[in-house]
Amino acid sequence: MNKDIVDLINNNQEFILTSHVNPDGDSIGSEIALFIYIKSLGKNARILNYSPTPDNYTFLDKDKVIEQFDETKHKDMILNADVIFILDTNEYERIRTLEPFIKLSSAKKTVIDHHLGFKPEEFDYYIIDTNSPATGEILYRFFKDIEINYSGKKIINPQIAEALYTAIMTDTGSFKYERTDAETHLIISELLKHGINPYDIYSKVYNNATAGKLHLLGRFLENVKLLYEGRLAYSTMLQKDFKETDTDEYAIEGFSTHLLSLSTVTLGIVFTETKNGVKLSFRSKGNVYSNLLAKEFGGGGHQNASGAFVAGGRINDLIEEAVKKAEKYLEEIKIN
Numbered sequence: 001m002n003k004d005i006v007d008l009i010n011n012n013q014e015f016i017l018t019s020h021v022n023p024d025g026d027s028i029g030s031e032i033a034l035f036i037y038i039k040s041l042g043k044n045a046r047i048l049n050y051s052p053t054p055d056n057y058t059f060l061d062k063d064k065v066i067e068q069f070d071e072t073k074h075k076d077m078i079l080n081a082d083v084i085f086i087l088d089t090n091e092y093e094r095i096r097t098l099e100p101f102i103k104l105s106s107a108k109k110t111v112i113d114h115h116l117g118f119k120p121e122e123f124d125y126y127i128i129d130t131n132s133p134a135t136g137e138i139l140y141r142f143f144k145d146i147e148i149n150y151s152g153k154k155i156i157n158p159q160i161a162e163a164l165y166t167a168i169m170t171d172t173g174s175f176k177y178e179r180t181d182a183e184t185h186l187i188i189s190e191l192l193k194h195g196i197n198p199y200d201i202y203s204k205v206y207n208n209a210t211a212g213k214l215h216l217l218g219r220f221l222e223n224v225k226l227l228y229e230g231r232l233a234y235s236t237m238l239q240k241d242f243k244e245t246d247t248d249e250y251a252i253e254g255f256s257t258h259l260l261s262l263s264t265v266t267l268g269i270v271f272t273e274t275k276n277g278v279k280l281s282f283r284s285k286g287n288v289y290s291n292l293l294a295k296e297f298g299g300g301g302h303q304n305a306s307g308a309f310v311a312g313g314r315i316n317d318l319i320e321e322a323v324k325k326a327e328k329y330l331e332e333i334k335i336n
């Protein structure tokens with residue numbers, strides 16, 4: 001991958017970076033890290049996201065460079081860009097209203113992600129590493145390769161280190177999910193040498209709850225249902241839950257881990273009623289393929305974390321349907 005991308009960056013001037021709807025630590029961290037690198041070469045770059053940056057990740061955007069996509073303001077910028085990087089995103093649908101302009105743009109389009117999804121033929125460069133637990137880890141290796149083999153100059157500075165650390169910390173569930181391996185820890189060790197503070201970063205990302213969020217979590221836990229000898233756990237969040245706790249749908253990020261904390265559970269589902277449909281989030285343990293179930297609802301993702309959105313769907317119907325369909329995915333698939 002690297003030589004092509006090194007040349008792509010060196011030989012162009014106008015860059016657009018984007019990532020998925022409801023960005024997470026890996027999206028924002030990866031965008032900031034790549035942005036700083038591109039800018040350091042004297043190029044122009046903009047980060048355009050469909051969603052605003054969640055409050056707990058704004059510390060990464062020290063110079064407030066991330067912009068929320070606005071069609072009138074940014075359309076021409078996208079159409080006329082030289083290169084567009086789509087980070088941590090595996091399908092066009094997840095960049096929402098940016099999709100038509102990116103498709104129309106004459107820019108060279110590059111995907112860097114750790115999920116399968118996009119059709120490679122729709123892109124000029126398609127860098128997918130499903131062994132990486134985070135896009136931030138792919139970028140770390142990219143930067144190290146440039147430092148060693150191409151530029152001889154140090155790329156990773158404290159700000160990039162903080163962004164990549166946050167990307168990897170959040171996408172590995174603080175270094176515990178599948179695909180967290182020795183290399184991940186070695187990379188983290190290298191990043192820590194830049195003087196970043198793990199406790200400080202963790203606090204900024206996770207110790208930011210409001211009373212409303214705790215009350216919402218209370219409801220979420222109260223609503224947990226267990227089925228199939230305790231192998232399936234699910235919970236439901238309704239619009240009234242958000243209204244009554246003065247929160248919104250973004251507040252449930254991370255709640256699904258509570259479902260997997262039950263020892264018997266292999267698959268957890270969170271059903272969220274939104275204003276225009278129902279969101280289904282699937283989480284699983286080991287070789288339980290949650291993404292196959294997500295696919296049955298027109299969604300996708302990877303083995304242990306996936307999701308689907310059913311526009312206009314009714315939540316009770318979807319719970320019934322998903323519970324029924326889930327049964328055949330609850331057993332681990334043994335691979336010899």
Ligand SMILES: [Mn+2]
Binds near residue numbers: 026171
């Ligand atoms: Mn990611």
